[in-house]
Amino acid sequence: MIKSVLPKIISQQQDEKSITWRLFIDGSLPFFAGHFPEQAVLPGVSQLDWAVQLGCQAFGYNPSVKNVEVLKFQQLILPNTYVNLTISNNVDKAKITFQFAEEDRRFASGRIAFNAPALSD
Template identity: 35%
Template structure:
């Protein structure tokens, strides 16, 4: 089972992380989404942000509250190399994120958690 991208490089700076990723063509999300034109589902992109924030920033993300400013600017295809910027704001209980292919934005948004539910 292949559920996560290949993380090639990581830069962590207190409450932010910049990751260089490869979207592995063998991800279990591609078959059926969409037949003959696979793209990475938006919900998976959001899930990766939460998982990677837990892993690399130590954020305890629970008590989901809202998604805001969510924008999918371009489809993410199998094999794509991306950078992912994640910024954790403990006072706002918010993860800001942006996936980019070079300078081209692919998707971005904010994930909010219930006050007191994330650390």
């Protein structure tokens, strides 16, 4: 099993309910190894893991996921790609919504529900 590793964060923009990270998806990340031999692609499970990790850090959730809703993978993320990850918080429902995109290209999106509300400050 590959230890959870985040991609390189280039920048971050935040408002009251959402954060957008500019990420560089380096081709040397271990997730690309063997996925797939003809053309390396970033596994969807890695994208989901990054959304959980960054969403929990940003909004104070315990990373105990209740369920994943409306998960869609629209396009492949290839090695050495820049993408924006935007995560919005719905504290009343203990859910975050995420989207990996670059300009008008959407790579993945979904909603993650957590077992407990965000931790108090």
